[in-house]
Amino acid sequence: MLPVQRLCAFIDQNQLFTANSRILAAVSGGMDSVLLVHMLKQAGFMFAIAHCNFQLRGGEADADQQFCRQLALNLGVQFHTVNFDTQAYANSQKLSIQMAARELRYQWFEQVRQQFGYDAIALAHHQNDTIETILLNLTRGTGIAGLHGILPRNNYLVRPMLFLNRAEIAALVEQNKLHYVEDSSNASTKYARNKIRHEVVPKLLELNPGLEQTFERNVAYFRELEQLLIQQVESFKKQHCKLNGADTHISIDAVKQLFPQKLLLSALLKDYNFNDTAVDNIISSLDKHSGRIFESTSHFVILNRNELIISPQKKVGHDLVSIHEEDHEVSYNTSTVKITYDTYQTPFPSSKTITLTDAGLLVYPLTLRHWHEGDYFYPLGMKGRKKLSDFFINQKVPLHQKQSIPVLINGNGELIWIAGYRLDDRYKVTPQTKKVAIFELL
Numbered sequence: 512m513l514p515v516q517r518l519c520a521f522i523d524q525n526q527l528f529t530a531n532s533r534i535l536a537a538v539s540g541g542m543d544s545v546l547l548v549h550m551l552k553q554a555g556f557m558f559a560i561a562h563c564n565f566q567l568r569g570g571e572a573d574a575d576q577q578f579c580r581q582l583a584l585n586l587g588v589q590f591h592t593v594n595f596d597t598q599a600y601a602n603s604q605k606l607s608i609q610m611a612a613r614e615l616r617y618q619w620f621e622q623v624r625q626q627f628g629y630d631a632i633a634l635a636h637h638q639n640d641t642i643e644t645i646l647l648n649l650t651r652g653t654g655i656a657g658l659h660g661i662l663p664r665n666n667y668l669v670r671p672m673l674f675l676n677r678a679e680i681a682a683l684v685e686q687n688k689l690h691y692v693e694d695s696s697n698a699s700t701k702y703a704r705n706k707i708r709h710e711v712v713p714k715l716l717e718l719n720p721g722l723e724q725t726f727e728r729n730v731a732y733f734r735e736l737e738q739l740l741i742q743q744v745e746s747f748k749k750q751h752c753k754l755n756g757a758d759t760h761i762s763i764d765a766v767k768q769l770f771p772q773k774l775l776l777s778a779l780l781k782d783y784n785f786n787d788t789a790v791d792n793i794i795s796s797l798d799k800h801s802g803r804i805f806e807s808t809s810h811f812v813i814l815n816r817n818e819l820i821i822s823p824q825k826k827v828g829h830d831l832v833s834i835h836e837e838d839h840e841v842s843y844n845t846s847t848v849k850i851t852y853d854t855y856q857t858p859f860p861s862s863k864t865i866t867l868t869d870a871g872l873l874v875y876p877l878t879l880r881h882w883h884e885g886d887y888f889y890p891l892g893m894k895g896r897k898k899l900s901d902f903f904i905n906q907k908v909p910l911h912q913k914q915s916i917p918v919l920i921n922g923n924g925e926l927i928w929i930a931g932y933r934l935d936d937r938y939k940v941t942p943q944t945k946k947v948a949i950f951e952l953l
Contacts, residue, residue, distance in 0.1 A: 513546075513687060514675070515554045521674040525663040532630040534558035534669075535591070535623060537616070538582065540575040540692040542684045543635035545582070547672055549689055551633070552586050558633070559589035561623055563616045565597040567608065568696065575692050591623050609702060624667060631669045636661050638676040638723045641730060643707050650703075652787070654777060655740055658733040660726070676723040744778045758909075759821040763797055766819060783810040783821055793819070815909050822909075834877040834919075843879045843917045847953040848930065852946060864953075866928050868938040870946040874922030879930075881914045888926040889936040899929070906932060919950065 521527075528534060536551060538544040538560045551558050562579040564572050576592055583590035601611035620632045641660035648657035663670050672680075684691065700706045716722050751765040769775045777790045784807040785793075793812055796803050805812040806824075813820040832843050840849050852870060886899040903913055917930040927938050930952045940947055 513550050513553050513683065515550055517674055518550050518671055519554055521663075522671050527664055527669040527671055528556075528631045530556070532557070533628065534631050534633050535561050535620065535627075535629040536633045537561050537620060537635070538579050539563075539635075539694065540578045540582070541635075541694060541697075542689070542691040543637060543672065543680055545689055545691040546680055546684055547633060547635040548582070548586060548588075549687070551671075552588075559583070559591060559627070559629070560586075561591045561620060561632075562593075563612075563619065564592065564594045565612050565615070566594055567597055567612075568694075571695060575694070578692050589627075591627075593619050595619075621667070630667075632667050634668060634670050635672050636670045637672045637680060638674075638727060639708070639712070641673065642712060642722065642726045643704055645726065645730070646707050646711060647704060650707075654774075654781070655733060655737045656781075658730075659737050660730045660733070740774070740778050743775060747775065747779065757823050761819045761821070763814070763817055763819060767797055780807075780812070780821075783812075784808045785810070785812065813909055820909055822912075832879040834875070834879065836875045841879065844915065846917055846930070848879060848917065848919075849951040849953060851949045851951075853949060854946060863931050865949065865951045866930075866934045867940050868927060868934065868948045868950065869940055869944045870948040871944065872921075872938055873927075873948060876922060877927070878920040878922075879917050880920060882916065882918050882929075886918065886926060888929070888933075891934045891936045891939055893936060899926075902929070902933070917952065 534551065534556055536544070536548050536558045538548055539562070548558065548560060560579060560583040562576055564576045566572055576594075580590050580592065595612075595615045597608060597612050597615060600606075600615060601608050604611060604614070606614070623629070624632055645658055645660050661670060661673065663673055675683075683689075696702075697705065698709075700709055712722070719725055747765070747769070751761055753760045766772075766776060772794060773787075773790060776794065777785075777787060780790060780793075785805070786807070789805050789807060789812075793805050793814075796805075796814055799814070801814055801816045803814040809824055811820075811822045811824060813822065832841050834841055834848075834850065838850060840847060842848075882899045882903075884900070887896050888899065888902075889896050890902065899918075908916070916932070918926060919928040919930060921927050921938075925937065926935055928934050928950060930950075
């Protein structure tokens with residue numbers, strides 16, 4: 512007999528899917544996934560089988576694929592399969608074989624789910640997989656999220672067999688005389704997970720024969736702790752995180768008052784891909800001078816006076832764009848500059864995004880670029896020259912925004928306009944101006 516009642520109770524308790532759901536079951540042909548589909552069949556769920564051939568084990572992989580095809584036929588369910596050139600994908604993406612296979616299968620499962628309208632993708636992970644995952648995370652370094660193990664549900668991915676351990680699965684397969692195939696690579700200890708499975712877990716079982724039950728209780732505690740941490744972080748966000756466009760501003764005083772500081776700040780910055788080392792560096796810099804920048808793979812954290820600014824890294828497009836006399840509109844990164852010409856007249860429109868220059872002083876082609884160290888200009892209304900770096904400080908322009916501000920350069924190398932901020936006094940319109948060039952930042 513199969514533990515169908517326990518299966519259904521676990522599915523209901525964790526709200527994995529309903530009796531009317533259409534399930535895509537990922538089946539390798541091993542005992543875990545074979546037991547899964549037999550239990551789904553006996554419980555009366557509607558499902559199909561999906562199998563990946565990674566073409567890494569030659570004829571053995573082809574035999575596994577044929578086994579799964581026959582299994583679907585025997586169970587009377589639809590069969591989906593695909594062949595991957597996993598080695599080529601791993602090489603092109605610079606991934607390990609295991610990571611390449613993982614990416615390929617999950618991408619394909621989701622494609623099949625969407626194409627055929629399945630409600631969930633069922634995976635055959637069990638309690639021992641959770642133990643291995645937690646131990647693996649601990650050896651690599653992890654926060655609380657790495658201790659919650661494998662979740663019963665993660666979006667469309669569901670794991671209905673987490674109520675069983677490996678020994679129970681082996682016993683059920685033998686008692687019910689279920690046929691399955693064995694992947695020879697599972698016995699190899701060259702992979703970290705297999706090393707933990709075959710060498711570490713057996714030693715822990717000697718110390719604690721009830722290891723699976725102990726981990727199951729611990730995982731429940733860890734998940735509740737994670738929920739508590741999430742609530743604390745969300746509460747902090749509501750009170751202290753202010754959005755300004757794509758940037759998030761946080762009071763440094765509020766960050767200093769966090770307790771426990773590193774735990775909560777790490778959780779807050781996790782979504783922006785900052786690691787523990789970066790968080791340590793940010794904390795140690797809270798009392799230091801403004802202007803420090805910390806970088807993750809996707810974001811910056813800038814210490815800007817009395818606040819932290821979290822800003823996405825902007826993809827820099829053209830570093831330099833030429834403007835010819837016949838041009839009326841040019842694009843620079845995410846901005847557009849419109850150029851028109853007119854005769855001298857008053858009054859002129861006043862706007863930070865529009866500037867009027869004496870066209871007779873322009874030397875084409877002009878150039879749009881970002882500021883460079885050492886750039887200077889003569890700010891409109893002032894007699895002396897000023898470095899752009901000092902001008903940005905006076906204007907309180909955050910460091911991360913400087914690179915995105917277009918600077919208009921004359922053909923003779925002189926700065927004409929800091930777009931959106933200030934015209935150079937040398938290029939202003941005067942009563943002697945005969946032709947006006949109007950630049951508008953859109």
